[in-house]
Amino acid sequence: MSATTIRDIAVALGVTPSTVSRALSGNPYVKESTRAAILKKARELGYERNVMASNLRKGTTNIVGIIVPRINREFFGNVISGAEAVFSEAGYSVVICQTHERLEDEKAALKVLAGEQVAGIMISHSSETVSGEHILDAIGESVKLVQFDRVIEGLPGSIVINDDFKGAYTATKHLIDNGYKRIGALVGFMDTILFKRRYEGYAAALADAGMPLDPDIVYENTILRENGYESTVKAIAAGCDAIYSSGDFSALGALECALKHGLKVPEDFGIVGTANETFTSLVSPRMSSVDQHPFEMGRSSASAMIRLLSGETQGEEILIGTTLVTRQSSTR
Amino acid sequence: MSATTIRDIAVALGVTPSTVSRALSGNPYVKESTRAAILKKARELGYERNVMASNLRKGTTNIVGIIVPRINREFFGNVISGAEAVFSEAGYSVVICQTHERLEDEKAALKVLAGEQVAGIMISHSSETVSGEHILDAIGESVKLVQFDRVIEGLPGSIVINDDFKGAYTATKHLIDNGYKRIGALVGFMDTILFKRRYEGYAAALADAGMPLDPDIVYENTILRENGYESTVKAIAAGCDAIYSSGDFSALGALECALKHGLKVPEDFGIVGTANETFTSLVSPRMSSVDQHPFEMGRSSASAMIRLLSGETQGEEILIGTTLVTRQSSTR
DNA sequence: TTTCTCCCTGCAAACGTTTGCTGGAAAGGG
DNA sequence: CCCTTTCCAGCAAACGTTTGCAGGGAGAAA
Numbered sequence: 030m031s032a033t034t035i036r037d038i039a040v041a042l043g044v045t046p047s048t049v050s051r052a053l054s055g056n057p058y059v060k061e062s063t064r065a066a067i068l069k070k071a072r073e074l075g076y077e078r079n080v081m082a083s084n085l086r087k088g089t090t091n092i093v094g095i096i097v098p099r100i101n102r103e104f105f106g107n108v109i110s111g112a113e114a115v116f117s118e119a120g121y122s123v124v125i126c127q128t129h130e131r132l133e134d135e136k137a138a139l140k141v142l143a144g145e146q147v148a149g150i151m152i153s154h155s156s157e158t159v160s161g162e163h164i165l166d167a168i169g170e171s172v173k174l175v176q177f178d179r180v181i182e183g184l185p186g187s188i189v190i191n192d193d194f195k196g197a198y199t200a201t202k203h204l205i206d207n208g209y210k211r212i213g214a215l216v217g218f219m220d221t222i223l224f225k226r227r228y229e230g231y232a233a234a235l236a237d238a239g240m241p242l243d244p245d246i247v248y249e250n251t252i253l254r255e256n257g258y259e260s261t262v263k264a265i266a267a268g269c270d271a272i273y274s275s276g277d278f279s280a281l282g283a284l285e286c287a288l289k290h291g292l293k294v295p296e297d298f299g300i301v302g303t304a305n306e307t308f309t310s311l312v313s314p315r316m317s318s319v320d321q322h323p324f325e326m327g328r329s330s331a332s333a334m335i336r337l338l339s340g341e342t343q344g345e346e347i348l349i350g351t352t353l354v355t356r357q358s359s360t361r
Numbered sequence: 362m363s364a365t366t367i368r369d370i371a372v373a374l375g376v377t378p379s380t381v382s383r384a385l386s387g388n389p390y391v392k393e394s395t396r397a398a399i400l401k402k403a404r405e406l407g408y409e410r411n412v413m414a415s416n417l418r419k420g421t422t423n424i425v426g427i428i429v430p431r432i433n434r435e436f437f438g439n440v441i442s443g444a445e446a447v448f449s450e451a452g453y454s455v456v457i458c459q460t461h462e463r464l465e466d467e468k469a470a471l472k473v474l475a476g477e478q479v480a481g482i483m484i485s486h487s488s489e490t491v492s493g494e495h496i497l498d499a500i501g502e503s504v505k506l507v508q509f510d511r512v513i514e515g516l517p518g519s520i521v522i523n524d525d526f527k528g529a530y531t532a533t534k535h536l537i538d539n540g541y542k543r544i545g546a547l548v549g550f551m552d553t554i555l556f557k558r559r560y561e562g563y564a565a566a567l568a569d570a571g572m573p574l575d576p577d578i579v580y581e582n583t584i585l586r587e588n589g590y591e592s593t594v595k596a597i598a599a600g601c602d603a604i605y606s607s608g609d610f611s612a613l614g615a616l617e618c619a620l621k622h623g624l625k626v627p628e629d630f631g632i633v634g635t636a637n638e639t640f641t642s643l644v645s646p647r648m649s650s651v652d653q654h655p656f657e658m659g660r661s662s663a664s665a666m667i668r669l670l671s672g673e674t675q676g677e678e679i680l681i682g683t684t685l686v687t688r689q690s691s692t693r
Numbered sequence: 694t695t696t697c698t699c700c701c702t703g704c705a706a707a708c709g710t711t712t713g714c715t716g717g718a719a720a721g722g723g
Numbered sequence: 724c725c726c727t728t729t730c731c732a733g734c735a736a737a738c739g740t741t742t743g744c745a746g747g748g749a750g751a752a753a
Contacts, residue, residue, distance in 0.1 A: 034739055045703050050741060058701060077476050081422070082739035085413040085708050092456070101442040101656070106433035113432060113459060117470075122477055124424070124456045127445060138449075144409050145454055169364075281643060308640035311613060324433070366709055377733050382711060390731060414709035417738050 033074040041070055053078065084146070089171075092122045093334060094142035096152040098130045103306055104323045105153065108177065111327025112151060119335055121148070132157040139167035149173035149334050154181060173337040177330045179223065187333040189326055189347045193223055196319040196351035197230025200301040201273050203317070203353055205238045207361055209271035209299045213246035213264035215257055215279045227275040227303065257282025265290055271299035271359070277306040277318055284316060284358065299359040314357035321351055365406040373402055385410065416478065421503070424454045425666060426474035428484040430462045435638055436655045437485065440509065443659025444483060451667055453480070464489040471499035481505035481666045486513060505669040509662045511555065519665040521658055521679045525555055528651040528683035529562025532633040533605050535649070535685055537570045539693055541603035541631045545578035545596035547589055547611045559607040559635065589614025597622055603631035603691070609638040609650055616648060616690060631691040646689035653683055 035049040042049075044063065052059045052067040059067075070076075084090045093116055097105040113123050124145060126138035135155045142150055150172060152164075161181040168174060174186030204212050214231050217224035232242050246267050248260035257279030261272060265287070274280035280302030284294060292298040294314050302309060305320035326349045336342045367381040374381075376395065384391045384399040391399075416422045425448055429437040445455050456477060458470035467487045474482055482504060484496075493513040500506060506518030536544050546563050549556035564574050578599050580592035589611030596604060597618070606612035612634030616626060624630040626646050634641060637652035658681045668674045 036739075046740075047704080047742080048702055050739095051702090054741080056742095060701060063701085077472075079417075079478070079739050080476055081413050081417040081478055082708090083741075085411075085417050085710090085738090086740045086742085088708070090413065099442065100432075100445060101435070101438035103433070103435070103438075106435075106438040109457075110431065110433040110459060113457060117458065117473065122456045122473065124454045125441075125445060126449065127442060141449065141454065144412055146411070146413055285645075308643045311640045312644055313617075368709075378710075379712080379734080380732055382709095383732085386711080388712095392731060395731080411709050414738090415711075417708090417740090418710045418712085420738070 032079070033076045034079065035076070037074060038067060038070050038076060041074070042066055090146045090148055091120055092124055092145060092147045093331075094124050094126065094138075094145070094147040094150045096126045096128060096135065096138045096142070096150065098128050098153065098155050100125060100127050104178075104304060104321070107323035108153070108327035108330070111324040112331040113327075115328050115331035115335070119331075121335075128155040130155045130157060132163075136163050136167070139163065143167050143169070143172070147172060148338055149175065151175045151177060151330055151334060153177050154179045173334060175330050175334045175337065177326055179221075185344060187330075187337060187342070187345045187347065189330045189333060189349065190223070191321050191326070192348045192350055193226035194230040194233070196303065196321070196353070197227040197273065197275065198234045199230075199351070199353045200303070200317075200319050201231045201234035202238070203355060204271045204273060204299050204301060204359055205234065205240065207295070207299060207359060211243075211246070211267075211269045212240075212271040212273055212299075213248070213261075213267070213269040215248050215251040215260055215272060215274040215276070215283065217250065217252045217275050219249055224275055231273050251279045252276045254278045254282040254285075258286045261286035262290075265292070265298075270297065272301075274300070274302045277302040277304045277309055277316070280316060280318070281308070281312065284312065284314075294358050295361045299361070301353070301359050305354055309354075310356065317356045317359040318354055319351050320354050322349055325349055364411070365408045366411070367408070369406060370399060370402050370408060373406070374398055422478045422480055423452060424456055424477060424479045425663075426456050426458065426470075426477065426479040426482045428458045428460060428467065428470045428474070428482065430460050430485065430487050432457060432459050436510075436636060436653070439655035440485070440659035440662070443656040444663040445659075447660050447663035447667070451663075453667075460487040462488045464495075468495050468499070471495065475499050475504070479504060480670055481507065483507045483509060483662055483666060485509050486511045505666060507662050507666045507669065509658055511553075517676060519662075519669060519674070519677045519679065521662045521665060521681065522555070523653050523658070524680045524682055525558035526562040526565070528635065528653070528685070529559040529605065529607065530566045531562075531683070531685045532635070532649075532651050533563045533566035534570070535687060536603045536605060536631050536633060536691055537566065537572065539627070539631060539691060543575075543578070543599075543601045544572075544603040544605055544631075545580070545593075545599070545601040547580050547583040547592055547604060547606040547608070547615065549582065549584050549607050551581055556607055563605050583611045584608045586610045586614040586617075590618045593618035594622075597624070597630075602629065604633075606632070606634045609634040609636045609641055609648070612648060612650070613640070613644065616644065616646075626690050627693045631693070633685070633691045637686055641686075642688065649688045649691040650686055651683050652686050654681055657681055 035046045038049045039046045049067050052064040116123050128134040161184045177189040180188045216228045219225055235242050246264055246269055251260045261283040272283045280300055283300050287294050287298040302318040305318040309316040309318045329347050367378045371378045371381045381399050384396040448455050460466040464487055493516045509521040512520050548560045551557055567574050578596055578601055583592045593615040604615045612632055615632050619626050619630040634650040637650040641648040641650045661679050
């Protein structure tokens with residue numbers, strides 16, 4: 030009942046396990062007729078290579094670890110989905126760990142993956158993570174690293190991030206093009222690269238249109254729905270007729286606030302969010318949002334990892350484009 | 362530079378690798394002083410057990426495979442998240458595969474996981490899957506199986522499903538209690554156990570309240586937003602003043618339809634959906650929905666798997682409770 | 694014919710752990 | 724003091740694969 034091994038194939042054909050191994054792994058020093066016979070017999074016996082034994086001998090695995098703050102978040106779910114598709118296509122298995130936004134858990138996950146002898150690690154850091162030393166400690170010389178979305182500078186390997194500047198720029202310009210005159214901004218934490226770049230994109234779009242950048246209508250640390258609502262109260266009081274938001278939840282708060290204040294969206298008030306969460310197309314009026322192509326980010330990250338593993342590159346920085354999805358909330 | 366092995370520890374202390382192995386794995390036949398010395402030295406040398414070698418020797422891994430239609434779906438994302446938490450706590454690694462609702466991919470995933478020598482497989486079937494023979498083929502005698510949510514009968518191992526009957530019953534009763542008189546139902550595919558049970562719950566609630574079950578206002582194969590809209594057009598024409606839906610997307614369609622027809626929700630028309638997707642609390646009016654506790658389902662499935670692996674049980678059937686989350690759309 | 698290549702295949706040693714068996718030493722019982 | 728039991732540790736054989744080295748056979752060149 031035990032699984033068939035290369036030895037079984039070998040004795041069945043009167044050759045040695047070495048030859049079978051070579052035939053199966055595509056070694057050129059095997060006569061074509063021998064190889065054919067071996068492949069045939071292997072199929073016949075339902076042979077499946079024992080990955081553990083193979084890996085043990087070769088000292089490396091075909092497992093890639095993915096570490097994210099939370100699996101059950103739309104963005105990360107999509108990234109993982111895209112990555113998994115590419116990895117499985119390329120013959121890699123994916124093991125997944127979540128950090129729950131905690132540095133402790135991130136360290137633990139790294140340890141687990143190191144123990145699992147993974148070939149590489151794809152990671153998006155927890156919000157508690159600020160330096161990358163624990164990463165250097167955990168991964169040896171040989172484990173490849175790809176950071177995506179939330180990245181830390183100064184680490185080896187590749188980086189995959191969104192073109193946040195351009196996304197924000199396009200969104201803001203879209204509002205300007207639709208005739209909105211005073212556009213407020215709901216932005217996140219300015220010490221995070223990602224949010225900073227979005228703010229810069231917003232500012233650049235205003236500048237290019239010859240519109241003033243008024244710090245009074247830029248609301249920082251505004252990422253939750255409640256924050257968005259509160260900040261928009263102030264924005265409306267300050268005479269804004271539109272909001273660019275670097276998140277969808279805060280944009281939703283803005284939408285609710287505007288409607289509550291008797292403003293018609295998009296006639297009186299325009300809104301564009303970021304992330305293109307599913308709900309943006311389900312609320313009414315349907316909300317415009319900057320799509321970050323998380324699935325594509327996953328695919329690209331996986332490809333980058335594969336290039337790293339094949340030695341094709343030592344590290345690269347990849348920018349994933351964004352797409353502004355215009356819906357009712359900003360189009361008049 | 363190569364990692365330290367038990368042999369390194371052994372020679373450093375003048376004992377044999379056997380003793381070190383036993384000490385590290387908690388074998389009682391090791392003198393306490395010896396064990397202490399070994400543990401100390403192991404820490405000192407930064408020893409990490411080589412999982413591949415260990416698994417090869419033991420013929421089993423500490424990896425559990427999870428197969429789902431799509432990782433990036435809210436429900437499955439949450440299930441996986443819950444399962445991963447339990448598994449990693451118990452020292453198991455999780456590798457994830459997605460089938461994209463295709464039977465072909467499901468077979469491929471099973472093959473990959475079998476090759477990876479997983480200890481167990483947690484699966485929720487693709488929509489194309491109707492029989493379980495490919496499962497029996499793929500998993501050997503020793504691989505444990507836990508099916509969740511979408512299950513097939515006649516397979517070994519454990520099953521974890523929602524209490525669909527009760528969820529639908531409670532939702533329908535809630536509508537009745539709120540004074541709705543003619544309650545239509547949007548149901549899914551009646552050849553799927555899950556949808557069938559929901560339909561039965563709906564019917565039972567009506568029966569218990571002495572209300573007639575009118576087949577004319579039960580709309581099958583209605584799971585998408587568009588279907589929900591169309592079916593609700595008919596339901597309104599048929600004099601319904603409420604809708605129980607076995608999905609949230611179709612419920613959303615119903616909501617949009619009612620509003621479009623100038624009906625006030627919940628005053629004129631009541632709606633309850635199923636799954637408690639994030640967007641249900643984001644639309645207006647906020648939508649009532651049956652929460653299926655996917656996170657809990659993940660946790661329970663993982664626990665069931667661990668019990669299976671420890672031999673504590675041969676198979677069990679676990680029912681995850683549901684909770685009706687009442688929001689504006691059904692409460693008057 | 695001899696010698697030199699070039700293919701192909703076999704031999705055997707790894708990779709790092711685990712574990713059945715064996716046996717010595719200590720402890721306990723009579 | 725001897726015999727039995729218990730405790731602890733070593734020996735060596737696995738687990739299934741890969742791979743460096745060696746060697747046999749066939750053909751070609753000399």
